Every structure is written in C-alpha cells, then in structure tokens.
Amino acid sequence: MPSATNPWAGIEATANVGELRARRADATHPHDFFWALDAKGRKLFLYRGAEQDSDCPMPNLKGVAVEHSFDRLILRLIDGSTEDIFVALCHSLLERTRRIASATLVPDAVRSHLEIWQRFFGKSNAGVLSDQELRGLFGELTFLQSELIRRFGQSAVLFWNGPSGAPQDFTVGTAAFEVKTRLVGGAAAVTISSATQLWPLGGTLHLVCYGIGEASEQGHAARSPAALVDDIRDCLTNAEARDAFEDRLLQAGYLDRPEYAIRFFAISSATFFEVREGFPRIVAEHIPVGVRSVQYVLELQACLPFESEPDWTTMGASSGS
Structure with missing residues (x-):
C-alpha cells in the first residue's frame, strides 16, 4: 500500500527493460x-x-x-x-x-x-532556508498577513513580488514596500542587499522594519514559520490567491518541512520609513562605473526623521475577497 512518505510502496519493479x-x-x-x-x-x-x-x-x-x-x-x-x-x-x-x-x-x-x-x-541549500532567510521570510509573511490581507483581502497575495525577483518585496498600487528584519538585542541596523532595493521606481517607497527574536515554544507572542504559513493558507479560499501564494512560497525557497514547525519567532510591530529625498541610501549616481553590485548596512537611527505611517488610501490598490 502507498504511504504519505513513500507513494511507490507496493509497486513491484519490472525486470523488463523499457517497461514500467x-x-x-x-x-x-x-x-x-x-x-x-x-x-x-x-x-x-x-x-x-x-x-x-x-x-x-x-x-x-x-x-x-x-x-x-x-x-x-x-x-x-x-x-x-x-x-x-x-x-x-x-x-x-x-x-x-x-x-x-x-x-x-x-x-x-x-x-x-x-x-x-x-x-x-537551483538553490544550493538542500531545500532548507538559512536562519537569515527564514527570519526575512517570516517578516515578509507577517507584513502580508498583518498589513495587507487585513486591508485588501486575499488579492493582497498578488502584491508580493519579491520572490519573483522584483526590486522591492511588495507593490501596492503605486507604492512599494521593502521589508527588513533585525535581531532583537542586536545592532539597530538592517542590511540592504542591493542598490535597487531603496530606489523608487515611481510612486512612493517605504522601508518596513521588524524586530525579531527566537522563542523556546509557541505562545501568544511567538509562533513557528509553519504556523504562520498555515494561518495565511487558511484564509485563502480563492483558488487563484491560494495558487499564487504557493508559487511565491516556492520561489522564496520555502517548502513544508518539519524544521519549520519547531522554530518559533516573536516579532515586533512594524516601523515604517518613507524613502524620499535625503533618506540615507546609495543611489544610482553614487555608484562608480564598473561596480556591478552593492550591499550596505543601514543604521535605523539615521532613518528616524523619515518615520511615517503610509497613507493606505492613496495607493490606488483595490480590495478583493
């Protein structure tokens, strides 16, 4: 009889070449x-x-x-x-x-x-996300659930473009959002992994920061990545939204694995910064000819003058069921 882990159980291999x-x-x-x-x-x-x-x-x-x-x-x-x-x-x-x-x-x-x-x-991690990748994904999923699905419904899954290679993690109408996590107790800074992450492509751009820490067990303030994924799945009754969510999880390198059910994260509320003129960042004209890529660490203290809650009503995004 087949099993969940070995669906080939009970099938007798044939000895004849070319047959199945x-x-x-x-x-x-x-x-x-x-x-x-x-x-x-x-x-x-x-x-x-x-x-x-x-x-x-x-x-x-x-x-x-x-x-x-x-x-x-x-x-x-x-x-x-x-x-x-x-x-x-x-x-x-x-x-x-x-x-x-x-x-x-x-x-x-x-x-x-x-x-x-x-x-x-094509990933070289044997199907398991690194700690940094897992924390980053947890932050993106928290933003998707707590900020976007709550406001825009199931169609908000379609706003999640980072896994497919877009410059920013989310595009909501005319606004873009780049989500970053930092370890609680560590430096008040986040890593910007490419120059384009903080380059607006038209419309407004917001940097979203979460403090995140590990917990020993699931509770009111902490949950596992697997539980967060399942919570989002449970609210996606629309087939198109569900398929889109599963595709994006896969593109992000996430596959249901037991390892993700025994790690628990506590995460803070989001802090929003508007990336506008004067924001501390590397922009196109600062990159010398011949430099193909950049990565830098951004101190959040320098971003405080730009802290601003987004105006969700002016983005032109529509709510969906």
Missing part, C-alpha cells in the same frame, strides 16, 4: 498521473494524456530527469537524497492540475509549474 510498473496517483484526479518504477527500480512520476509539443524544452531540475514525448511526461528521480523534495514536487503538480478541465491544457500547466520548481531546485 505504475499505479494511478489519485483516483479522484481528472487527469492521468501515476507513481511508477522503471526496470532499475528508480522512482518516477508519470503523466499520460493530451498530445504535447515534444520540441518545446522542459525545465531542467537538479537531481530529476524530465522526459517527454508526444503523449506522456516522466519525472525520474536521479538523486535519492532529494526524494522528500521530489515527492513534494509530484504532489504539487497533482494539486495544480486538479482544477484544469481540459486535458489539452495540462501540459502547459505542468511546464509552467516546473519552471517555478526549477528555481527552487
């Missing part, structure tokens, strides 16, 4: 996905259905071979050390294609979703 042994992945799913084993006992995830454009290249995934022909697509696990991530990928594909009515649309949906996973597999 397979079991339907989900009897309730409208399309034909299968867990399978090849002649060497390697673990596969198989889609069989609508004709595909076999000339259109598929994304390359680290540790996973992606093979496709005119009517099938096979994901073959090559690196056994990433099996837990491979299982998560397969389940993610099942959920992303569950609501697709026409089989002709499935191949493109699979390809698009694999492109998002390609970025995740």
Whole structure:
C-alpha cells in the first residue's frame, strides 16, 4: 500500500527493460498521473494524456530527469537524497492540475509549474532556508498577513513580488514596500542587499522594519514559520490567491518541512520609513562605473526623521475577497 512518505510502496519493479510498473496517483484526479518504477527500480512520476509539443524544452531540475514525448511526461528521480523534495514536487503538480478541465491544457500547466520548481531546485541549500532567510521570510509573511490581507483581502497575495525577483518585496498600487528584519538585542541596523532595493521606481517607497527574536515554544507572542504559513493558507479560499501564494512560497525557497514547525519567532510591530529625498541610501549616481553590485548596512537611527505611517488610501490598490 502507498504511504504519505513513500507513494511507490507496493509497486513491484519490472525486470523488463523499457517497461514500467505504475499505479494511478489519485483516483479522484481528472487527469492521468501515476507513481511508477522503471526496470532499475528508480522512482518516477508519470503523466499520460493530451498530445504535447515534444520540441518545446522542459525545465531542467537538479537531481530529476524530465522526459517527454508526444503523449506522456516522466519525472525520474536521479538523486535519492532529494526524494522528500521530489515527492513534494509530484504532489504539487497533482494539486495544480486538479482544477484544469481540459486535458489539452495540462501540459502547459505542468511546464509552467516546473519552471517555478526549477528555481527552487537551483538553490544550493538542500531545500532548507538559512536562519537569515527564514527570519526575512517570516517578516515578509507577517507584513502580508498583518498589513495587507487585513486591508485588501486575499488579492493582497498578488502584491508580493519579491520572490519573483522584483526590486522591492511588495507593490501596492503605486507604492512599494521593502521589508527588513533585525535581531532583537542586536545592532539597530538592517542590511540592504542591493542598490535597487531603496530606489523608487515611481510612486512612493517605504522601508518596513521588524524586530525579531527566537522563542523556546509557541505562545501568544511567538509562533513557528509553519504556523504562520498555515494561518495565511487558511484564509485563502480563492483558488487563484491560494495558487499564487504557493508559487511565491516556492520561489522564496520555502517548502513544508518539519524544521519549520519547531522554530518559533516573536516579532515586533512594524516601523515604517518613507524613502524620499535625503533618506540615507546609495543611489544610482553614487555608484562608480564598473561596480556591478552593492550591499550596505543601514543604521535605523539615521532613518528616524523619515518615520511615517503610509497613507493606505492613496495607493490606488483595490480590495478583493
């Protein structure tokens, strides 16, 4: 019988080269996905259905071979050390294609979703965020939940653009927000990781700062990253918003893992600074020719004259359910 951790359990590997042994992945799913084993006992995830454009290249995934022909697509696990991530990928594909009515649309949906996973597999952290990355993500998710979803509803998930490579973490109408966390008890400063983070691209730009610290257990003032993610998921009843949230989590390097359920963070209220003329930062005209990138530490004491609560009503963003 299959299990949550090993969906290939109970499938007998065939000894005949070129043949597969397979079991339907989900009897309730409208399309034909299968867990399978090849002649060497390697673990596969198989889609069989609508004709595909076999000339259109598929994304390359680290540790996973992606093979496709005119009517099938096979994901073959090559690196056994990433099996837990491979299982998560397969389940993610099942959920992303569950609501697709026409089989002709499935191949493109699979390809698009694999492109998002390609970025995740490209990270060199074995699927686990560093402490700094996890604290930063916790800050962004706190801002999304406490400030944006509260004001704009589920559509606020679409404002989160940082994971896809945008200069700032969030764009709300004509306003942009860059979210930073600093360790409580440490220096009152934040690291600006690129010059473009504090360059307005039109409209207003706000730097949002949180103080964050670790706690020994979950309580009124502390919760785990996993609990925060689940809280946001629970409020997203709209399928488009839910898919967008899951995509952004993946692009940020987050995958549901037990490690994220046993770390607990307490976080302060947000402090807002308006980045305008005179704000302490590195701007384009200060960067010499030949300098490709910059990173610098910004002391928050120098930002105090610019502390200002955003005017949420003038951003031009609409509320959504």
